[in-house]
Amino acid sequence: MALRTPLYDTHVKAGARLVEFAGWEMPVQYQSILAEHEAVRTRVGLFDVSHMGEVVFRGPRALESLNRLFTNDLSRIADGQAQYGCLCRETGGIVDDVVVYRRAADDLLVCVNAANRTKDHEWLAGHAGGADVRNESDAWAQLAVQGPLAAQLLQRLTNVNLSALRSFRFANGEVGGVPSMVARTGYTGEDGFELFCPPSDAARLWAELMEAGKHERLQPAGLGARDSLRLEMAYRLYGSDMDDGTTPLEAGLGWVVKLDKGDFVGRDALVRQKQQGLARKLVGFLLTDAGIPRHGYPVLQDGRRVGEVTSGTRSPSLGTSIGLAYVPAALAAEGSTFAVEIRGRLAAAKAVKTPFYTRK
Amino acid sequence: MNFPEDIRYTREHEWARRKGGSVVVGITEFAQDQLGDVVYVELPDVGDPVKKGESFGVVESTKAVSELFAPVTGKVVEVNDPLSDAPETINEDPYEEGWLIAIEPSDPEELEELMDAKGYQEFIAEQE
Numbered sequence: 001m002a003l004r005t006p007l008y009d010t011h012v013k014a015g016a017r018l019v020e021f022a023g024w025e026m027p028v029q030y031q032s033i034l035a036e037h038e039a040v041r042t043r044v045g046l047f048d049v050s051h052m053g054e055v056v057f058r059g060p061r062a063l064e065s066l067n068r069l070f071t072n073d074l075s076r077i078a079d080g081q082a083q084y085g086c087l088c089r090e091t092g093g094i095v096d097d098v099v100v101y102r103r104a105a106d107d108l109l110v111c112v113n114a115a116n117r118t119k120d121h122e123w124l125a126g127h128a129g130g131a132d133v134r135n136e137s138d139a140w141a142q143l144a145v146q147g148p149l150a151a152q153l154l155q156r157l158t159n160v161n162l163s164a165l166r167s168f169r170f171a172n173g174e175v176g177g178v179p180s181m182v183a184r185t186g187y188t189g190e191d192g193f194e195l196f197c198p199p200s201d202a203a204r205l206w207a208e209l210m211e212a213g214k215h216e217r218l219q220p221a222g223l224g225a226r227d228s229l230r231l232e233m234a235y236r237l238y239g240s241d242m243d244d245g246t247t248p249l250e251a252g253l254g255w256v257v258k259l260d261k262g263d264f265v266g267r268d269a270l271v272r273q274k275q276q277g278l279a280r281k282l283v284g285f286l287l288t289d290a291g292i293p294r295h296g297y298p299v300l301q302d303g304r305r306v307g308e309v310t311s312g313t314r315s316p317s318l319g320t321s322i323g324l325a326y327v328p329a330a331l332a333a334e335g336s337t338f339a340v341e342i343r344g345r346l347a348a349a350k351a352v353k354t355p356f357y358t359r360k
Numbered sequence: 361m362n363f364p365e366d367i368r369y370t371r372e373h374e375w376a377r378r379k380g381g382s383v384v385v386g387i388t389e390f391a392q393d394q395l396g397d398v399v400y401v402e403l404p405d406v407g408d409p410v411k412k413g414e415s416f417g418v419v420e421s422t423k424a425v426s427e428l429f430a431p432v433t434g435k436v437v438e439v440n441d442p443l444s445d446a447p448e449t450i451n452e453d454p455y456e457e458g459w460l461i462a463i464e465p466s467d468p469e470e471l472e473e474l475m476d477a478k479g480y481q482e483f484i485a486e487q488e
Contacts, residue, residue, distance in 0.1 A: 028423070029396060032396065032397050033396055033397055033421070033423065034397040034399075034422065224396070224422055224423050227423075228422055290402075290444075291400070291402070292399070292400050292420050292425075294425060313422055313423075314399040314400060314420070314422060316399075316422065321400075
């Protein structure tokens, strides 16, 4: 039996098509993935992301303990700021990629992927280092308001001064009368906000946003658009582009690995890997022949299998076929060419700079 | 949802319509709705043989790849080339402008083995 978010009935009433994702019954689309994608790129879209989990670190050792489990550096951000990074195993393999919201040095909220709620909590609690670690996933609903008109719409509903809330900052306030943590974060590449609220208020918050959003033609958007939007930005998806067997360096997330910050779990393995050089790397590519790359398709070079596609789609914004693939480091440079095998046929591909899409 | 009476239907959600000596093939309104926005099609060339029940191409939406299965055995005599630039036609007009290929059937009677509109509607109802 799949889990349901507090907005399940809202989605059914809105005519959403529901699919199972990471054990959750979630809307994949309401009308059309392409229309929802475009709405987020040009106006504003509303996503239910309540399936995401929240693990909270509290106590005098919270910051220090979490920082020892996190590849980025939480000592470099102030209270009220968020930071993206990875949780790694001793091997350097990625437990999850997460956003940490630093409410205070003794109170940090870790937003984790839906599929990893239990795994992450067990991992974090098992390495708590004296912090009080709790899985509070069931205590939060999450709505994402994303798009160039998101701030304009949201400002009419909230007492949080959004013009003072820069990217990766958050503040507590009310939205449409609902107590919320308002964060200027997202997974679409557009300006936007993620609203954390009590599950019992989620349906009311959704309704308030939809009502106020008539002015901007706010579009409910499902996981289909969420996936095509994130892939145009080359944002990695845990479980597809990386997992416990890949390191942040291989996944192209070296920019959130701070090897000079002091010790953290996985650091030794990552230092070693960096010294030895990477055997494979995640690279963004465009298909220059016809076809659409998909997760699992082989990557070939001179007729030999050398890698694998981890994500791929037809980019709705660009009209081209884009993807991410693990390839030997020698093929990861911009402009390198290789082939993707699509149903037994070879399609030419070229490594390109990411993101694929640049915000207008 | 629309189920034209003048066509036959497969269990894989293709439709087939007799037109002169050939059989025009497409996917049903139900199929395109399940698939979502079609963003890519891969069709055979004119002259290629196709075999009843076997794959002759694919349609892809943003999320998914769906194989196309031939409703009858024969030879491809026409391909709806404009679909490669406008695959959304399959969503907009699945029974007319969104047709995929025309087949010259080896056995013209084979078409009669497929479901009629009523049979297909019952088939879909059972699936849901």
